[in-house]
Amino acid sequence: xxxxxxxxxxxxxxxxxxxAAVVLDREGGVQAxxxxxxxxxxxxxxxxxxxxxxxxxxxxxxxxxDAALAGGSVFVVRDEERLIAATTGPGPTAxxxxxxxxxxxxxxxxxxxxxxxxxxxxxxxxRATTRRKKDDASA
Amino acid sequence: xxxxxxxxxxxxxxxxxxxxxxxxRAGRSRDRVELYFDDGSLVTFAQGSPEAVPLLLHARELxxxxxx
Numbered sequence: 001x002x003x004x005x006x007x008x009x010x011x012x013x014x015x016x017x018x019x020a021a022v023v024l025d026r027e028g029g030v031q032a033x034x035x036x037x038x039x040x041x042x043x044x045x046x047x048x049x050x051x052x053x054x055x056x057x058x059x060x061x062x063x064x065x066d067a068a069l070a071g072g073s074v075f076v077v078r079d080e081e082r083l084i085a086a087t088t089g090p091g092p093t094a095x096x097x098x099x100x101x102x103x104x105x106x107x108x109x110x111x112x113x114x115x116x117x118x119x120x121x122x123x124x125x126x127r128a129t130t131r132r133k134k135d136d137a138s139a
Numbered sequence: 140x141x142x143x144x145x146x147x148x149x150x151x152x153x154x155x156x157x158x159x160x161x162x163x164r165a166g167r168s169r170d171r172v173e174l175y176f177d178d179g180s181l182v183t184f185a186q187g188s189p190e191a192v193p194l195l196l197h198a199r200e201l202x203x204x205x206x207x
Contacts, residue, residue, distance in 0.1 A: 039205065043205055046197050050198055054194055057190060061177045063175055063177050065174045066173050067170070067171070071202060074198045087202050094173075
């Protein structure tokens with residue numbers, strides 16, 4: 001299973017509040033979704049437009065938003081490369097939903113290979129050298 | 140005398156419960172958008188404010204799309 005689909009499968013498994021979720025790139029391209037392609041495309045377009053207009057409200061950069069509507073709630077969270085949009089029923093626990101969405105986004109990020117630590121340069125054993133010098137001096 | 144007092148207490152309890160229900164319903168029906176920025180600030184736009192109009196429009200589109 002690709003990492004995107006895997007993350008969304010895990011998301012819907014752990015969160016009973018989330019009804020639908022779509023992961024999209026910064027240009028609105030759908031990367032993964034819990035719904036069919038046609039609905040995912042509509043969700044992605046609306047989520048991107050919502051996020052862009054909300055981001056334009058302040059000079060600071062927007063990191064997440066939620067909209068509480070009569071029929072349900074909408075959540076959008078972003079990281080460096082992508083956004084995740086999700087819908088819930090009315091009156092969700094917003095903090096939990098945000099937490100689950102951020103966890104899903106984190107699991108999307110490819111694990112970066114750790115750089116090998118550089119070997120430390122060996123320092124000469126000072127004690128032996130010092131002792132030898134003392135020995136030489138006494139001799 | 141006792142009946143009148145019971146009637147007054149009943150009316151008071153009834154009006155208090157009604158007020159709570161009305162307030163809950165009013166609060167629930169009011170749509171709003173909450174924006175969280177990277178500096179930790181939070182901005183809320185409630186239905187009726189000019190900033191909320193386009194945001195709520197797209198949020199409703201998103202919800203409608205999700206529900207087919």
